[in-house]
Amino acid sequence: MSVIYFLIGCSVVLALIFLTAFFWAQRTGQNEDLYTPSVRILLDDSEDADTEK
Amino acid sequence: MTGNPTIEKISCYHCGDDCLTEAYTLDDKHFCCHGCKSVYQLLSESQLCNYYTYNDHPGATRARIDRRFDYLSEPAIVSQLIDYTDDQVTMVTFYIPHIHCSSCLWLLEKLHKINPAVHYCRVDFLKKQLNIRFDHHRISLQQLVELLYDIGYEPLISLQDVIKEGNAATEDHLVQKIAVAGFCFGNVMLLSFPEYFGISTYEHSFRQFFGWLNVLFSLPVVFYSGREYFVSAWQNLRRKSLNIDFPLALGIAVLFIRTFFEVATHTGAGFADTLCGLVFFLLVGKFVQKKTYHHISFERDYRSFFPVAVNTIVDEKEKPVPLADLHTGHRILIRNNEIIPADAILLKGHALIDFSFVTGEAVPINKTWGEIIYAGGRQTGEAIELEVIKPVSQSYLTQLWNNEAFNRKQDNRMQTFNQKVSKYFTVVLLVIAIASLLFWLPTDLNRGIAAFTAVLIVACPCALALSTPFTMSAALSIFDRNLFYLKNTAVVEQLAAIDTIVMDKTGTITTSDNDNIQLNARLSDAERELVYNVCMHSNHPLSRMICRYLGTHKRLNLTDLSEAAGRGITASVNGYQVRIGSEQHVSGYSRNTSAGTKVHVAVDGNYKGYFAFAHQYREGLKNINGLETDYELYLLSGDQDHERFELIRFFKTTDKLLFNQSPQDKLDFIGKLQENGAKVMMIGDGLNDAGALKQSDLGIAVTDNVNNFSPGSDAIMDGRSFGKLPAFLKFSKDTVRIIHASFLISLTYNFIGLSYAITGKLSPLFAAILMPVSTVTIISFTSLATHFAAKKRKLS
Helix, strand or coil, rough: CCHHHHHHHHHHHHHHHHHHHHHHHHHHCCCCCHHHHHHHCCCCCCHHEEECH | CCCCCCCCCCCCCCCCCEEECCCCCCCCCEEECCHHHHHHHHHHHCCCCHHHHHHCCCCCCCCCCCCCCHHCCCHHHHHHEEEEEEECEEEEECCCCCCCCCHHHHHHHCCHHHHEEEEEEEECCCEEEEHHHHHHECCCHHHHHHHHHHHHCCCCCCCCCHHHHHHHHHHCCCCHHHHHHHHHHHHHHHHHHHHHCCCCHHHHHHHHHHHHHHHHHHHHHHHHCCCHHHHHHHHHHHHHCCCCCHHHHHHHHHHHHHHHHHHCCCCCCHHHHHHHHHHHHHHHHHHHHHHCCCCCCCCHHHCCCCEEEEEECCCCCEEEEHHHCCCCCCEEEEEECCCCCCCEEECCCCEEECCCCCCCCCCEEEECCCCCCCCCCCCCCCCCEECCCHHHHHHHHHHHCHHHHHHCCCCCCCHHHHHHHHHHHHHHHHHHHHHHHHCCCCCCCCHHHHHHHHHHHHHHCCHHHHHHHHHHHHHHHHHHHHCEECCCCHHHHHHCCEEEEEHHHHHHHCCCCCHHHHEEEECHHHHHHHHHHHHCCCCCHHHHHHHHHHHHCCCCCEEEEECCCCEEEEEEEECCCEEEHHHHHHHHCCCCCCEEEEEEEEEECEEEEEEECCCCCCCCHHHHHHHCCEEEEEEEECCCCCEEEEEHHCCCCHHHHHHHCCCCHHHHHHHHHHHCCCEEEECCCCHHHHHHHHHEEEEEECCCCCCCCCCCCCEEEEEHHHHHHHHHHHHHHHHHHHHHHHHHHHHHHHHHHHHHCCCCCCCCHHHHHHHHHHHHCCCCCCHHHHHHHHHHCCCC
16 A cells, blocks of 8 residues: 555646646746637638738 | 718728718728728738728728827837837837727737738737837837827827736736645645545554645645735734734634644644635635726826827927926927817917816817916817916816825725624634633633634634625626726725715716717718818807818818808808808798707708707616615716706706816815715716716716726726616615625524534534535525626616
8 A cells, every 4th residue: 555655746746747837827928818819719821822912 | 851861871891980972992992081091001002901801890990180109209208118128129018999809909910011120919809908029120119109000000108007007016926826725725635535534544654644745735825825814914913903814814824733733743634625725715716806807997197198298399390298398388289189288378379179178068168379278178170389387297187186085095985894894703703712712721621722723713704705706706797798897896885885976967978079960961072061161261169060070171262251150150162152050040030949059051042951969968867867766866067057957857956956067166066975974976977077086985987988088986887888877776785785695604604613613523524514615605606696686687
C-alpha cells in the first residue's frame, strides 16, 4: 500500500502543472476578452481572393 | 395636406438610413450622403467590401459635420493618449462607441490593408476598445484618428481615461486566488474521504500522512486566498466597526488552528475541507459581485464632456492648446458644434448657442458681440472667436461639479442590509460562542474549547456572505437585459428604499431635440432647396432647426426678403415666391389646431404643409401615472413652462411641477427634500442635472445613447426602457425581499449547526456536509427566486 505515497505525489504534481498552466494563461491575458475571439473565428479570411481581384 | 413622400424608400448601402436624394450612387449602390459614399469608396479601393457581407448596413452614418483633430498633433496631448512608444512603434487604445457588429470587428482588424503603416489591430468587442500598434514615422496619431473617422469609427478621445483607470484598479488577482483555493479544495476533499469513511487499523500510518497533507494544502488557502478577509477584518476592527469580514476571518482562523492542532495532537481529522470549501465559495461570491458591468463607466467628471483641446488664436494663427492650459485672456476659436469650455466674451462672429447641455432648454439662444457666454454651450452655425474670462476650473459649470455633493462619500448614503445585519450577527455569534465555552469550562475544559470553536465554525456566515452577491448579480443581469445599467449591487437596495422621485423634463421625459421636427408636407427636392435657402437667411431658432433638419443644399440667390417678427418670412427665390411661418402668415387664415409649434410653408401661393415642432414625450411616460400612489413625484425643468398643461396629465397636481430651474436650483431642491427626510431618486439626463443626480440618494441618467453620456450617476437608463420604471422599482423591492428570505434560510442552517456545536460534539463530516449544502441551497434559491420575480414583473 505504500505505493499510495507515490500516487498521491504524482497526482498533486499533475494538478500543480494544471494550476501553473492556468496561471500562465491568466498572466498572458487569455481570459481578458472572452467574447471577441468567438466572433473573430466566424469571419472568413478571404484575403487572397480579395487582393487578387 | 399631410403626406409622406411617395418615392419608394431606398436605404443607404452603408449605414441603412433613408436616402433622401439620389445624388449619391456608386456601383449601383445608393448612399444617403457624401460621407457614406466616400467610406464605401475607400473600402472598395482597399478591397475591403467583405465589410458589407457580414451584416446589412453596418456603417455609421457620416452625415455629420466634420470635426477637427488638429489637437492630436500637439506632443503634450499625444503623450497622454498613447500607451507605449519607442523608436519604431507606438501603441494606443481607443474607445470607439460605434463598434456594434461583426463587420466592425472585421474592418477594424483589417486597418493595415487601408494603411500599411498600421502593424496590428485588436478589437475588444464588449469593451468597444481598439488596440492599435503602428509605425509613427509613417502615420501620425492624428492621421490614424482621421483614418478611423473616415471609415466611420470616430474614437471618443478624452484625457480622463476612465477605462484605463478601471483596468488598473481591478488588478487584485481574485481569479488566481479562486484557482488556488479551488485546487486545494479539490485535493483536500479527496484526502479527507478515507477519514470520513473510516480507516482500518493497519492503515493508520496514512491518517497522519493525509492529515499533514491537508494542513499543507490549507496553508495557501488561508495565507494567500483568504488573506484579504483578515486584512479587511483588521482594518474594520481598528475603525471600531464590525462588518461581515470579521466573523468570516474569525471562522477561517479557528478552522485552521483547530485543524492544525487536531492533526498535530492526533486527536482528529480537522476541518481542512470545510476551510478550503468556505474560502473557495466566498471568493466565488466575491467574484460574482465584482463581475458587474464595466462596459459603461460611471465615474466621469466635466472633463470628459469638454473637448481635449481648444484652438486658440496666437499671432493670427490657430494653435491647439490642451484644456488644462487654457488661461484667462486666451482668444479661442469655436466652430460649429463645438462646446465652449470656459466662460468667455464673444469677440467676433454670430453666436447661436445651444445651452441644452446646461439648462435643458433646447432652443438655441442668440448672443451678440460683447456678451458673456457661459461654459457648456454648444455653438451652432459659423465659427466664433471668444476671449476667455475665467479658467476652466472656475467656470460656472465646473463650479457646479465641484459642489460638495460631488466630494461626498458615496458609499455611506444608505447602509445595505448586509452591513446592517452583519454587525448584530457578529455580536450574537460571539455571545453564543463564549457562553458555550463558559458553560462547559467548569466540567470539561477540552469540551468547552471544542464547543467554542465549533460554534465559530458552524455559524460562519458563509451563506449570508453569498446570498447578497448572488441575488444582486442575478438582479443586475435582469436590469441589464432591460437596458437599465446599475453602477453596483448596492444600488438595487437603494432603489428599493426610495420614496420620492424627481424628474427632469427635457431629454428625460421628452426625447432629445433632433426627433422633434416632423415634416408634414410633400416637398420636392427643388422645394426643399427653396425652403432651406429662405430659412438660411433667418436667425430665428426655428429656422435654424429647419435648416439643420433639411441638411445642406445649394445656395441660391434671394430677392425681396422680408421677415415679420413673430410671424414669418416672405422671399423670392429663383422666381418662386416662398412664404414660411405661422398659418396666418402663410395661408391667410388661422384655425384652432392642437398643441405644438408649427411652421407652415407655401410656394407661389400653394400651401404645401408644415413642420411640426412637438416635444415628444417618451414612450411609456403614461406608466408613471401608477407611481404617485406609492411615491412623491416631482418634475424639475430648466425649461419655460409652456407645457405645463400637457404635463399635468402625468403629474396630476401643478404644485409638483417646477419650471425655470437652474442646475443649482435643482441641486438645492433635492437637498431640501432630503432635509425633510425623503429618500430621493433623481432622474435626469444632462450635465445640467449632474449636480442634482449626485445630491440625490439615487441618481439615474436617462440617455438615448448609453455610451455617450454618463454624468455622476448611480444608474444609466436607456430611453427606450423608460416606461419600465415602475416595474424596475417593484422588482428592486422583490430583490430585497429575496435577500431577506435567503438570510432566513441561512439562519435556519446556522441554528441546526449550532445545536450540535454547543454540545461540543461537532464532527468534521457533519461540518463538511452542512456547509456546502447550505451554500448550494442559498445560491439556487436566490437565482430561481430572482428569475421568478423578474417574470412576474415582465422583465425577463
